[in-house]
Amino acid sequence: MIAADQLLRFRSWFLLLLIVTLLKLHGAHLQAQEPTGSTSGITKRIPWTTSKIKGTPDPALPYETERAFSNLKFNQPLAIATAPGQKRFFVAERKGKIFSFPFEDQSVSQADLFFDLKERVRDLNEIYGITFHPQFEKQPFVYICYVLKPGLPAGTRVSRFKVLDTNPPRCDPDSEEILIEWLSGGHNGGCLRFGPDGYLYISTGDGGPASPPDIHNAGQDVSNLLSCVLRIDVDHPGKELPYSIPSDNPFVNQPGARPEIWAFGFRNPWKMCFHPENGDLWVGDVGWELWELVFRVEKGGNYGWSIREGRQPVKPELKPGPTPILPPTVEHSHREARSITGGYFYQSPRLKALKDTYIYGDYSTGKLWGLRYADKRINWHQELANSTLKVTAFALDDAGEVYIVDIEGGAFHRLVPIKESDHNPEFPTLLSQTGLFESTETHQVAPGVIPYSINAPAWADHATAERFVALPADSSIDVVKKSIWNFPKDSVLMKTISLETERGNSESSRRLETQLLHFNGARWLGYSYRWNEDQTDAKLVSREGDNLKLEVSSEVNPKEQVSYDWHIPSRAECAVCHTPFQNHLSVLSFEAAQLNRNQKYGAVIDNQLRALVQAKVLPESVWNEAKASKTPTLVNPYNTSAALNSRARSYLHANCRHCHRSNGGGGSTIELGASFDRTEMKAVGVKPTQGTFGIADARVISPGDPFRSVLLYRMSKLGKGRMPYSGSSLVDVKATQLIGEWIERLPSSSDDSSFTVLRLRNHQRNLLADAVQIEDQDFVGQKLQEILGTTSGALLLLDALERMPMSDQMKDQIVQLGAKDKSPLISDLFERFLPEDQRVKRLGLKIDPVVLLSVPGDAREGKKLFFEMSGLQCRNCHRVHQYGKELGPDLTQIGKKLSQAELLENIIQPSKKIDEKYYTHVVETRSGKVYTGLLVKKDETGITLKDSKNELQQIPQNEIESVVVQKKSIMPEQLFRDLTAEQAAHLLAYLESLK
Template sequence: MIVRTLGCLFVCFVALSPLGLYAQSEPPARAVPWTNSNIKGSPAPPLPYTTRRVFTQVQLDHPTEIVWLPEAEKWIATQLNGAIVAFENDSENATAVPCMDLNECHDGRISQGLGTKFHHDLSGQPWCFVTYSFRGGDDAATMLVRFKVTDPTVPKVDLSSRVVLAKWSSSGHTGGSMQFGPDGMFYVSIGDGQPPYPPDANNTGQDLSDLESAILRIDVDDPTVERPYRIPADNPFVGRSDARPEIWAYGFRNPWKIAFDPDSGDLLAADVGWEMREMIHRVARGRNHGWSVMEGSQPVKPDQTPEVPITPPLFEHTHLDSRSISGGHFWQSDRLPELKGAYIYGDWMTGKVWALKSEGDRVLWQKELVDTPLQIISFMLDPSGEVLVVGYDGTILRLEPNPVTAASHTFPTRLSETGLFADVESQTPAAGVVEYKISAHHWADGTQSRQWIAIPGNEQLSLYDRDDWQTGQSAGRFMFPPDTVVAKTVSYRSDPADRATERRLETQVLHLLGDEWQAYNYVWNDDQTDAVLQDDIATERKLTIKDDRYPGGVRTQTWRHVSRSECLLCHIWAAGTVHAFWPEQLNLGSLANNQLDRLTELGLFREPVPAKPPIASPYDESQPLEARARSYLALNCSTCHRRQGGGTANFNFEWSKSLEENNYLDEPPAQGDFGIPDARLLAPGDPGRSILLYRALKSGRGHMPQFGSNVIDLQGVALLHDWIASMDADSDAAEETDNLLADLAIDDGLDRKLDDLLGSPDGALALSLACGTRSADDELRERVIDKATRHEDPLVRDLFDHYLPEDQRVARLGATIDEAALLAIEGSAERGKQLFEQAKEINCRLCHRIGSVGQNVGPDLSGIGTQRTPVELLASLLRPSEQIDPKYRSRKVLTSDGEVVVGIVTAENEDQLTIADATGKTRTMATDDIELMEPSSKSVMPDQLLAGMTPQQAADLLAFLASQRAIVP
């Protein structure tokens, strides 16, 4: 496979040892195929273009570049195996014929043919230039060579005339793209020549003394005695003894294809990124494009001080939509007028194609054109000026206007139209759609669910046999065919004890469109006869549920029908996207309804599936306490708290890792201690000092999980409490909590006793847990809740607020914030000052300083009102990861002993590094003790920062920030 580093998205899972394999050596074929799916395409507006395959008779073996040779009126295709072929410009009938074979120059040792470029004046300069890598011995290298063209009309090339112009490392990223510029000079792109990890280990990205990580500019028309080319006198580093004079620009990771704009003369390079970004650079004389100090806007080695200031990319993609960029050409044809003058490029991993128009270093227009099924390796510029798409499998595509418009889109808008159910009202699945059960459910606000999987046709599931960085899947997880659908219907009971009162809320659908999962939400109607596709917005509905502990014997509960975008906050590639359909969830132990056995018999699996131990259900009291508690954390928290999951703290909740690897035992909290003395993420044997427990029980700001749930899981919190207490054999915290209210009496001394308990975090926590038990005396419970919810300390109130009826609770902004409405509220800068400087539940001062208050982990905000408008301030609070000052981008550090540290680097030299976490706590470590360091795409500032505030609190804080007019030097 060609070495181009397709974005390094490693996700490490540790699988438990299998108990064995199912009896069948060859699982059966599908018992019943699913043939009536209507879930195709997307309800989103269609992309403006489709593609049509051309040159269907041309058989290519992993092409890497295809160029037009006007003298021969033929296409010349370089192939990975070193065989270069030619074919005519006949899209219907052309076939490929051999042109030359580079293996003849190296005894069959060609490992990568990269590109071919013929001189634009073959009559005066009869040269063909080729870049390729060859293997074997000490002379392995990637090189630029020149051959003599003896007959350009065939073409015919004399392989014995080979002259080497340049060599560079063949150990990794090769580059190898060539173009003649409008100045007549010859430009060649070269990668850093290294594998993905560690990033740029040789630090060649900023090293001018070698050719790697650079674009060269040479004059191939005027060779000298010393070289088969001349170095232009105006090259930027001519005359420097410590620099290669061929270099025109540098700081590239793997510039995979370069192209000149025929109108402006601008040179664009598509640079394959590392972990977070893919870049389009506008290359100019002497520019430093950042690698490996930066990966686009993402710091990689910010301790290094570049000699030449870094020029940011003209445009960059995150790894949400692009994983390995492939450069293209500028569209020059009139056939598609919108594209004339646009730079057309694509992506190897996602198959997407985009267009970009720019003026100098400014992007004027950029849009996605089409999503292809190809691994896009390169593009062809045909004689008419059109740009064709080239797949690594040899497929060549031409862009065509998309005849499908939004008005004619047929994506099913009702659940009954999807093809998932033979009868939607009774939830009877269609033929080939299989309902399945799982061993453990996450908390979903007290709802119940049923699950189905629908695999198209006779397709079957297979298993990843190793971690797959391309998809985020890990060994032992399933590989799903395109157009697979996984569905879940969520229901609630208006009387939890009466199954007859169950009503459906929504059916959640995941659809594998190409190689990306799409999420949809079908909301059930009041008649319970069908469900309607919700737009990409969130809506809410009030549920009325029988509960004797509330006035009138009922309580209300808000259910949030999340938007498609919100669905994808949890269904991320780093967590495997499809939650729960894993062997560990389908193996229901020795139960008669073991799902692995049943699904195997139905022919869903292509090969035997290892029977891994099932995940313990958190609510199954027959299971060990620790297994249940860790399962609870994994099911509800590990989507974010895992590597690449987006959680900003230094721990994870993956159930398959050891507690030591999870890194949360006895660790200080990274996002505030809520006033708890000597707080820890999880203090073994001491629930009162465990922030994890406090966050799970409280309402408002700081509640975890921060999205996906509106109701406190009292049973789950009690489980975590008992587990934490059990870690100390001498602790009787669990028993004390159970008996706490029983030991109290409604007498003259009750208020004093309650004041004492509510005056300490562990006492308030224990009281709140006691109020959640069904055994609590109703009158006493009401007295406790009434007193606690009127407490002067909001951190105490937050532990009890959820016991009140919804209409009596503190009104908070929540997940959906109307920015215009919030900006319209008149805020008090004085009250905002008190929130910033004194409020325990608002932790801005842990990272930011205003005047003499706060810490300098993040930017000093003393003059922020001068630098940003209120609109911009609010945007930075709501979407902190949208724009991050590179100076304050956090880094994840893996030490040699396996510890992970996340924070902002405050000092760094060649011997040591100092990193500050979100609490302001600093840690200094020797450089030699650092195994791996990577930038984070997430801001250290947490998401949903304002969700737990009241509208007035948020307006006050915003007013205080806007009032900061001092200029900070």
């Protein structure tokens, strides 16, 4: 007989054991796990002292920056101006003080206080702009744009002050005259410039925060002053205003429009200038998620925000403004720029090669570019320097010298021919030369290079990774805030990627590449080394990246070997994920949520965070946060014993959040980091902004209905629009099952699904149930075809293949019907089930022009393709002699004008060289219908387009919801993607024969 107290102790012990076991299964025990054994996992960190990674392997840019006026430093300078006849720079600091100094004296050691605006305007938040009257000697006025607190209807204002006749000059603080005001917010614009016509031009932002985009929908609304460049006459007051409106302003007679507007559709126009000779207005506009923009601004121009951000749709449902959307003059991807700053035209004789060059830069990356423009096009465009400056403004002196202003250092800089370069001709071209390995052949890292592992690895087409961190001797990572870790200069993170060519056979594993992230003290730079066939060493890949051709197990039949391309990313692709916007965001997996787990160190098992703290890689505060359960912990998404929600959120965190987060570069405003709750994700129950893929009443994540969720559709398909976008090309089947189940279990409300959608879904489920039970194959085929009639139905069938009991014959029938469906929205979901020999060997997205041009072609076969091939439809857009239609250019003599290589370039990149008359117009009606084509006519009655079928589409004005102009050919971007190499060669041979 067991005594009661013994039974109680036994039960308590059993419950404790059960709890510990469950915690181990779910990974939660890791936050308080002490090492097994007498010591920590890493008892002593051996210094790493053999790094050879210095500088960059790439050739240097032509210029670098040097300090100007080296004895002067300002506190967050935001705007710089000159006053005619004064030979001085006037520097407006962000918080209210304005100083001046003579710009002809490089040794000047002190700036003079011109004005302390904060003393006069106690509620002042920031100064944004400053300029002086062009007739300053006769009219000694300074114009200042400053901002009060955000959210005030009149919180951004432009005021005029009188300048006193003193030496050095001073501003009269009591002379303020408020000229114009508008709503204050995160984006205020605030740049002031007098044009060659004597009028004052003022830039304004959309008055909103960085995200969500354009909260006031101001970009296309000309009834207010937001998102514009304004033009006013400050010399002639109006009857009710302290300024008048120039009679030739474009919207003077537009009902409901503010007559001050000169151009509109900007997000946050940050600095503008006029060309010193022809008077063209140039504006740098800070982009949102994908593009940074530079505009040569025209009278009445519409620059797209927030219908578009460059070429990227943002709010296509918005009603456009009164004029057509114009394309940007220059657009920079967020791979190289994150916050553009407009500049000036260089006129100084000091750097003759830059004469008449528009110089501008980027606040976040420090990159500086130059361009020259003539005959309505850019004739020259080049990156000039890659600085570490936070470029918030440029300054221009009387000689035409352009200075770069750094807000962080508070100093002026200028371009000089490069003397010392980051380019290192001795940069290690072999992995064995980097100092990271004791032996590359055995993959034995050097002393001081520490291995680490993570909780939730990203999907990489069945590949696995070994990870390492190396810090310089006597250094450690500094934690500024809980989620911001600052690494010491010359830190390296390393990842070696391997793949089993025979799935499940570890002996078939081979190393493909080793990726390095090197912190040069200012930013993280990515490099890849490709392993040789002998697996003894790896060679540095060029900046353009590389591709490996492998023979691996087929996903359909693991016993079959199929050809597979492994893509090694370019340097620019590295920066897509490892964004330079903020350095702590560049390091993706080396974070507490990933590192908080057990790691084996020889005979000792220790919590990895604790071991890294013991080794002085991380400070003790990181481990203390973890022990106090203040650090969220990710789990392995494929660990079925962990909680469903934790698994799903960990998967999205590891695979998606590097793009889908603020400033991550993703085109949608969702947040997929694991720390965000359901509302903060901005994805659950939210309509997609980047396309619905034919899904009725689509949502990014539709709680309770995975088949209405664009996120699941993108994960489940192959081809265009597939996610995850980076690092993989195969569907992660286990992950689609995980995310589908997670979405299905998300609590839904009555607003989450329409009655029509629910009725259709129930009907499709009933059809599927009937099809599974009935033996009549013709009847089953009809039922399946009906389900495949919608994208959601196809997702339902895809789910049934994986989860519903059915015969092999039934599965084969579903796959064959789905894979052969005429709509790629459907067939893309089922292509992965087909054996490799049943798939068409298409060219795909990565077309090697040299290889393709070496394939012999038959012009007679090409002619058949041109006129007869279904899906290619060249004849529907182009005329050859008297045959075909005249939507695009006549190709009758195209072989005289272009070589075969030039023809191929135009087909692969149809929008690279495009006549303005062939710009694509996209019109969306209030009923949701979308028309795409070339503009034939636009007037007050509506718009007429010629579509891809060469048919005229007339859309009445009262039905038009939005109009988007794309600097893009109506010819498909990837016309050759679905052709074989032989078909493409035939078509090129025919086009070349047209002489």
